[in-house]
Amino acid sequence: MATLSEGASGLGIIADGAVVMRDGVILYAGPRADMPSEFTSGAEVIDLGGRLVTPALIDCHTHIVFGGNRAKEFEMRLEGATYEDIARAGGGIVSSVTATRALSVDQLAEAALPRLDHLLAEGVSTVEVKSGYGLSIEAELNMLRAARKLATLRPVRIITSYLAAHATPADYKGRNGDYITEVVLPGLEMAHAEGLVDAVDGFCEGIAFSTAEIARVFDKAKALDLPVKLHAEQLSNLGGAKLAASYGALSADHLEYLDDDGAKAMAAAGTVAVLLPGAFYALNEKQKPPVTALREAGVPIAIATDCNPGTSPLTSLLLTMNMSATLFGLTVEECLVGATRQAARALGLLGSTGTLEVGKSADLAIWDAQTPAELVYRIGFNPLHARYFTGKRIDR
Ligand SMILES: O=C(O)CC[C@@H]1NC(=O)NC1=O
Numbered sequence: 520m521a522t523l524s525e526g527a528s529g530l531g532i533i534a535d536g537a538v539v540m541r542d543g544v545i546l547y548a549g550p551r552a553d554m555p556s557e558f559t560s561g562a563e564v565i566d567l568g569g570r571l572v573t574p575a576l577i578d579c580h581t582h583i584v585f586g587g588n589r590a591k592e593f594e595m596r597l598e599g600a601t602y603e604d605i606a607r608a609g610g611g612i613v614s615s616v617t618a619t620r621a622l623s624v625d626q627l628a629e630a631a632l633p634r635l636d637h638l639l640a641e642g643v644s645t646v647e648v649k650s651g652y653g654l655s656i657e658a659e660l661n662m663l664r665a666a667r668k669l670a671t672l673r674p675v676r677i678i679t680s681y682l683a684a685h686a687t688p689a690d691y692k693g694r695n696g697d698y699i700t701e702v703v704l705p706g707l708e709m710a711h712a713e714g715l716v717d718a719v720d721g722f723c724e725g726i727a728f729s730t731a732e733i734a735r736v737f738d739k740a741k742a743l744d745l746p747v748k749l750h751a752e753q754l755s756n757l758g759g760a761k762l763a764a765s766y767g768a769l770s771a772d773h774l775e776y777l778d779d780d781g782a783k784a785m786a787a788a789g790t791v792a793v794l795l796p797g798a799f800y801a802l803n804e805k806q807k808p809p810v811t812a813l814r815e816a817g818v819p820i821a822i823a824t825d826c827n828p829g830t831s832p833l834t835s836l837l838l839t840m841n842m843s844a845t846l847f848g849l850t851v852e853e854c855l856v857g858a859t860r861q862a863a864r865a866l867g868l869l870g871s872t873g874t875l876e877v878g879k880s881a882d883l884a885i886w887d888a889q890t891p892a893e894l895v896y897r898i899g900f901n902p903l904h905a906r907y908f909t910g911k912r913i914d915r
């Protein structure tokens with residue numbers, strides 16, 4: 520069993536471990552021999568046959584709610600077009616907007632289910648879902664309503680992020696300021712009033728929003744007492760990570776162009792670095808995130824699929840772990856910690872999930888494997904035996 524608890528060395532490996540859960544909460548996680556006697560009588564004992572047990576996985580950065588697909592742009596990129604070429608030519612995020620606005624809340628939820636099921640089949644129990652393909656008040660709210668609906672359709676914890684500051688829609692082209700004033704900010708207030716928002720996100724990039732424009736959105740989030748996170752330094756360095764850290768952001772995500780200054784600001788603020796190898800791979804990027812600088816600065820590192828129709832049509836957190844190791848140089852331990860404990864931290868959920876510790880939600884993954892390395896080294900193979908979500912067993 521790997522508890523992933525913060526205080527333990529490494530992954531908190533316990534050779535002959537046991538977990539006691541009641542009413543969906545962990546009451547004990549430790550050596551079977553040391554289990555308090557109060558738990559031995561009357562409990563239902565489930566022998567897992569010596570399989571590896573870890574906390575359930577957490578995908579802390581996804582855009583799984585959207586309409587349509589962008590396979591055509593994939594072909595354009597194979598012919599040499601860059602992501603920025605496509606965005607400036609009216610493709611990219613904006614082209615997913617038309618397909619997304621055309622769907623109802625139920626249709627958006629239905630469209631996301633196959634992507635969600637792929638994640639859950641690999642032992643994921645918590646998924647963060649962003650808006651950002653509606654780019655109008657009603658369409659952004661519909662995306663978040665669909666995200667909330669997913670938690671009623673599957674045994675999963677859904678955490679939502681408001682990402683209207685993802686791109687400027689065609690009718691506001693060249694008028695970012697007006698778009699923020701007339702759509703992003705009033706939409707955030709309405710979404711918050713409807714209980715649809717757990718965090719506020721933005722895309723700080725030359726083809727999206729400046730730090731000053733993102734600051735307007737973050738000021739509103741702060742006024743509503745909502746945590747923030749930011750797509751930062753993906754294609755260039757605008758100082759997005761530093762801005763996010765100045766707002767005490769839960770996370771800054773992508774970070775291929777992060778500099779030492781930004782890493783130090785993140786470390787000081789406790790902002791998690793969420794690395795997204797799927798987008799790096801799909802865009803055939805060359806600039807890798809500064810993992811050594813993040814380690815030296817003491818920035819917690821999480822990893823996620825960034826599942827989205829444009830730059831990361833990836834629905835496998837296991838493959839994300841493999842890519843994080845092979846492409847970004849993370850260790851096996853960093854990959855597993857990045858998809859559990861640090862992913863929980865990036866969502867503000869470390870108090871309730873992400874490790875196997877007393878008082879936390881009984882969210883576990885049971886693997887047909889003996890060592891954590893077996894979860895990271897395989898490419899396209901799923902060794903999940905079963906998972907537990909709030910103490911309820913879900914077989915593959
Ligand atoms: O192209 C898309 O549909 C989303 C791209 C995704 N969003 C973002 O801010 N960066 C990304 O890679």
Ligand SMILES: [Fe+3]
Binds near residue numbers: 580582750825827
């Ligand atoms: Fe993203």
